[in-house]
Amino acid sequence: MKFISSNQNQLLSKIATNNGHGEDSPYFDGWKAYDSDPYHPTRNPQGVIQMGLAENQLSFDFIKEWIVNNPKASICTAEGANGFKDIAIYQDYHGLPEFRNAVAKFMGKVRGERVTFDPDRIVMSGGATGAHEMVAFCLADPGDAFLVPTPYYPGFDRDLRWRTGVQLFPVVCESSNNFKITKAALEAAYSKAQETNIKVKGLLITNPSNPLGTILDRETLRSVLSFTNEKNIHLVCDEIYAATVFNKPGFISIAEIIEEMECNRDLVHIVYSLSKDLGFPGFRVGVVYSYNDIVVNIARKMSSFGLVSTQTQHLIASMLSDDKFVDKFIAESAKKLATRHGVFTRGLAQVGIGSLKSNAGLFFWMDFRRLLKEPTLEAEMELWRTIIAHPKLNVSPGSSFHCSEPGWFRVCFANMDDETMRLALRRIKNFVIQAKGQQASAAKKQYGQSKLQVSVSFRRMEDLMMTPRMMSPHSPMVSPLVHART
Amino acid sequence: MNMLSKKARCDADGQDSSFFVGLQEYEKNPYDVVRNPSGIIQMGLAENQLSFDLLESWLARNSDVATFEKNGGSTFRELALFQDYHGLPAFKKVLVDFMAKIRRNKVSFHPNKLVLTAGATSANETLMFCLANPGEAFLIPTPYYPGFDRDLKWRTGVELVPIHCSSLNKFRITESALQEAYQQAQKLNLRVKGILITNPSNPLGATMTRLELNHLITFAMDKNLHIVSDEIYSGTVFGSSSFISIIEAARERNLENTDIWSRIHIVYSLSKDLGLPGFRVGMIYSDNETVTSAATKMSSFGLVSSQTQYLLSNLLGDKKFMKSYMKENRKRLKKRHEMLVSGLGNMGIRCLKSNAGLFCWVDMRHLLSSNTFEAEMELWKKILSEASLNISPGSSCHCTEPGWFRVCFANMKKETLKLSIQRMKTFVDSINDENSENQQLSFCITKRRSLTKWVFQLSLYDRGPDR
Numbered sequence: 001m002k003f004i005s006s007n008q009n010q011l012l013s014k015i016a017t018n019n020g021h022g023e024d025s026p027y028f029d030g031w032k033a034y035d036s037d038p039y040h041p042t043r044n045p046q047g048v049i050q051m052g053l054a055e056n057q058l059s060f061d062f063i064k065e066w067i068v069n070n071p072k073a074s075i076c077t078a079e080g081a082n083g084f085k086d087i088a089i090y091q092d093y094h095g096l097p098e099f100r101n102a103v104a105k106f107m108g109k110v111r112g113e114r115v116t117f118d119p120d121r122i123v124m125s126g127g128a129t130g131a132h133e134m135v136a137f138c139l140a141d142p143g144d145a146f147l148v149p150t151p152y153y154p155g156f157d158r159d160l161r162w163r164t165g166v167q168l169f170p171v172v173c174e175s176s177n178n179f180k181i182t183k184a185a186l187e188a189a190y191s192k193a194q195e196t197n198i199k200v201k202g203l204l205i206t207n208p209s210n211p212l213g214t215i216l217d218r219e220t221l222r223s224v225l226s227f228t229n230e231k232n233i234h235l236v237c238d239e240i241y242a243a244t245v246f247n248k249p250g251f252i253s254i255a256e257i258i259e260e261m262e263c264n265r266d267l268v269h270i271v272y273s274l275s276k277d278l279g280f281p282g283f284r285v286g287v288v289y290s291y292n293d294i295v296v297n298i299a300r301k302m303s304s305f306g307l308v309s310t311q312t313q314h315l316i317a318s319m320l321s322d323d324k325f326v327d328k329f330i331a332e333s334a335k336k337l338a339t340r341h342g343v344f345t346r347g348l349a350q351v352g353i354g355s356l357k358s359n360a361g362l363f364f365w366m367d368f369r370r371l372l373k374e375p376t377l378e379a380e381m382e383l384w385r386t387i388i389a390h391p392k393l394n395v396s397p398g399s400s401f402h403c404s405e406p407g408w409f410r411v412c413f414a415n416m417d418d419e420t421m422r423l424a425l426r427r428i429k430n431f432v433i434q435a436k437g438q439q440a441s442a443a444k445k446q447y448g449q450s451k452l453q454v455s456v457s458f459r460r461m462e463d464l465m466m467t468p469r470m471m472s473p474h475s476p477m478v479s480p481l482v483h484a485r486t
Numbered sequence: 487m488n489m490l491s492k493k494a495r496c497d498a499d500g501q502d503s504s505f506f507v508g509l510q511e512y513e514k515n516p517y518d519v520v521r522n523p524s525g526i527i528q529m530g531l532a533e534n535q536l537s538f539d540l541l542e543s544w545l546a547r548n549s550d551v552a553t554f555e556k557n558g559g560s561t562f563r564e565l566a567l568f569q570d571y572h573g574l575p576a577f578k579k580v581l582v583d584f585m586a587k588i589r590r591n592k593v594s595f596h597p598n599k600l601v602l603t604a605g606a607t608s609a610n611e612t613l614m615f616c617l618a619n620p621g622e623a624f625l626i627p628t629p630y631y632p633g634f635d636r637d638l639k640w641r642t643g644v645e646l647v648p649i650h651c652s653s654l655n656k657f658r659i660t661e662s663a664l665q666e667a668y669q670q671a672q673k674l675n676l677r678v679k680g681i682l683i684t685n686p687s688n689p690l691g692a693t694m695t696r697l698e699l700n701h702l703i704t705f706a707m708d709k710n711l712h713i714v715s716d717e718i719y720s721g722t723v724f725g726s727s728s729f730i731s732i733i734e735a736a737r738e739r740n741l742e743n744t745d746i747w748s749r750i751h752i753v754y755s756l757s758k759d760l761g762l763p764g765f766r767v768g769m770i771y772s773d774n775e776t777v778t779s780a781a782t783k784m785s786s787f788g789l790v791s792s793q794t795q796y797l798l799s800n801l802l803g804d805k806k807f808m809k810s811y812m813k814e815n816r817k818r819l820k821k822r823h824e825m826l827v828s829g830l831g832n833m834g835i836r837c838l839k840s841n842a843g844l845f846c847w848v849d850m851r852h853l854l855s856s857n858t859f860e861a862e863m864e865l866w867k868k869i870l871s872e873a874s875l876n877i878s879p880g881s882s883c884h885c886t887e888p889g890w891f892r893v894c895f896a897n898m899k900k901e902t903l904k905l906s907i908q909r910m911k912t913f914v915d916s917i918n919d920e921n922s923e924n925q926q927l928s929f930c931i932t933k934r935r936s937l938t939k940w941v942f943q944l945s946l947y948d949r950g951p952d953r
Contacts, residue, residue, distance in 0.1 A: 011679075012777065013615060013618055013622075014619055016616040016777065023783065060563045063562075064562055064563065078546060088764050089535065089763060090764045091757070091766075126604055126786075126788035126789060127786075127789065138491055139489070139490060141491050141493075144491075159787075163615055163641070232489075280566045282568040283565075284788075284791050302640075304636070305611055305788055308766075309765045310764030311764070311797065
């Protein structure tokens with residue numbers, strides 16, 4: 001951490017000099033390792049492969065083709081230039097009507113046209129990052145809290161808390177039931193907050209989940225909505241990965257649930273962005289969609305602090321108004337994600353590494369618990385440093401996602417080409433085989449020292465943890481301890 | 487409503503001020519030469535629409551940039567993925583060069599000290615978040631841009647304490663005004679963290695003098711304060727007296743590498759000089775590493791679209807084009823300015839002498855029915871409804887003297903400006919007629935009254951001798 005003189009501390013704000021930006025967390029350490037030694041197929045083939053960035057790079061060719069065939073979408077081309085002035089001058093925080101219309105339509109399509117979105121409720125923001133901060137500013141005062149199910153995206157610590165003074169309070173979810181959000185966990189978190197005199201203003205869920213890559217089923221969504229209704233708190237749903245659902249079961253949006261259930265719509269808000277579904281994080285297109293008229297109004301005024309460049313609004317409006325393109329894109333993108341996901345899961349299964357069964361997102365929630373020296377945070381950190389140093393993969397340790405159980409890692413798979421993916425897979429496999437080999441010889445030693453009791457009980461615990469849902473279907477279930485015993 | 491935050495509930499965003507009301511009225515009935523020739527002419531929006539033709543012709547000559555055709559088309563992908571809050575290096579390089587050029591290369595800037603933000607709106611707010619805690623204050627000279635009430639105070643919780651400037655000395659900042667403002671803050675128990683100036687000034691349209699800047703610097707050194715200099719109009723200086731940036735003034739006093747140097751921060755944007763407000767390109771320049779480091783991280787909440795960074799890095803990188811653009815742009819601004827000043831002058835309305843900006847600071851005190859803000863509002867409403875012109879009343883800019891108005895001249899065609907001057911003339915004539923009628927009427931009434939008295943007295947007198 002940089003040394004900040006006490007003089008600076010007095011001259012600058014607390015916000016500027018504290019760690020609220022969260023960049024001292026290990027989530028970012030991996031990035032730093034990658035930045036100093038990034039993999040490149042020719043220039044640096046031994047470098048660190050970036051598997052910590054949830055980007056969607058699989059469908060650019062498709063989009064590029066559209067860009068080339070639609071020069072009018074750019075205000076800089078000969079075809080689009082006569083729109084340049086009007087676009088460049090337009091700074092209305094309502095956003096270009098065609099932009100809002102196109103985004104609303106896209107959001108509906110991603111939800112299989114099961115719900116429609118009102119363009120007048122679409123409020124722009126500086127990416128989902130800006131959207132989350134804006135929502136926190138609108139709904140909560142400094143010191144108030146949002147409940148967030150763990151594990152959750154580390155950026156929330158900054159986005160929801162840093163400048164707003166709002167707190168995050170975890171709703172602990174566990175691997176024993178695949179990290180589902182249970183009513184009991186919600187109630188427990190709420191009570192705990194109350195006990196410590198923390199005022200809970202809302203619940204923030206991410207659906208599909210980051211880092212789990214799973215979607216919330218109808219039952220969970222209904223239960224979550226009835227919980228927030230009952231407690232009269234806000235429900236903020238980050239649906240940024242909505243179009244990355246690549247396998248059944250299909251995505252269910254909170255927008256659908258509120259049509260099915262009695263609820264106070266003034267408490268329901270959706271955060272969205274084009275960064276993951278379309279793969280455009282650089283364009284900073286964030287959306288706050290609220291069912292509360294006052295929130296829409298206030299958020300719109302706040303959006304002045306992070307409007308979307310009209311040049312980009314224009315491009316997006318053109319692209320997302322092209323129905324044929326959009327329909328094809330949604331289908332193609334899902335297919336590519338499914339293929340990539342499949343290759344990885346099969347590859348990992350070959351070395352007995354499981355991951356949480358998932359059907360969405362740009363990552364796996366990988367189960368490396370068996371490779372931990374012991375089930376502790378320190379062991380997880382040690383394993384993570386080893387993974388960065390040896391197979392040289394920047395994966396993200398579960399602790400950076402506030403996971404309550406050590407040994408889980410988020411591994412991104414959509415931010416690289418096929419070649420790199422194959423290499424990454426090879427490196428993971430080699431690493432796991434090596435690590436298991438080392439474990440086996442360590443276990444042999446243990447066995448030789450008459451620690452039979454311990455080995456047996458360890459194996460039983462393992463059996464308990466490895467439920468069929470969590471192991472990928474083709475896993476050979478090769479436990480080194482089994483070998484050791486026979 | 488209690489379900490929402492205090493920030494959501496309060497009026498601190500200042501958007502019920504007349505500045506915004508005027509904008510709303512305009513939207514309901516906007517002037518269009520063909521479709522709505524009697525509609526309201528928008529003179530309340532400080533936009534620069536004078537030089538788009540130049541930008542458009544540049545685009546026409548550089549279409550490969552536009553279609554991402556460089557690098558075999560991989561540019562699109564790279565841009566789409568580029569979300570590094572340090573910004574596109576090429577873009578920051580051309581920006582610092584551009585900023586130096588505007589300051590006649592009297593100072594140089596380093597790309598590492600530049601932080602990109604979503605417009606100056608975001609830059610100003612971000613600086614407040616970095617420099618002051620909720621409840622602390624910044625001093626700000628009046629009159630000032632109404633948007634500051636939102637940008638600087640709303641979500642940050644920072645207070646603004648005015649430095650009162652008077653027409654008696656052309657609204658210049660004086661040492662005593664600074665002291666008074668500081669003392670006022672102390673009376674209110676507010677800890678002052680800095681001073682925020684806009685130079686060239688909005689709404690005055692004038693560049694700050696070296697003397698003013700020196701007063702500020704001395705004051706800030708003495709009280710250990712930050713200086714935030716919003717130099718968003720620096721490229722619009724068209725008059726003979728030139729623009730002196732705060733950084734130039736400090737350098738002239740050999741203050742580089744002293745304490746105060748790390749407390750001077752510049753805000754800039756391409757919205758006014760290049761007329762590109764829609765693209766949301768703002769920036770903070772500071773020598774203070776802690777500030778730029780924090781501000782860079784905060785910029786995550788409002789990054790500049792990479793698509794836009796790419797386009798503009800090419801545009802600004804064309805130095806030959808930019809040189810001729812800035813020259814021509816200034817020429818056009820100067821002409822427009824002269825048109826408005828002389829047009830108003832012909833109807834007895836004076837403007838504060840100005841050499842920059844996209845507006846004039848107009849003195850209509852003599853048109854007020856009384857020297858009050860109520861009279862100013864009355865006049866403003868009348869101009870809106872009778873002359874169909876949306877101008878900005880000085881009170882919305884926190885001016886301490888009623889009767890001043892900000893009138894924009896660069897956001898419309900020449901013909902529209904001519905028409906607005908005509909409408910103003912008609913309006914002023916009608917007021918003068920009304921006034922002289924009123925005067926005559928009141929003279930008549932006074933005359934009649936005195937006549938009656940006289941007649942009465944006369945009649946009284948006449949009755950005397952009949953007995």
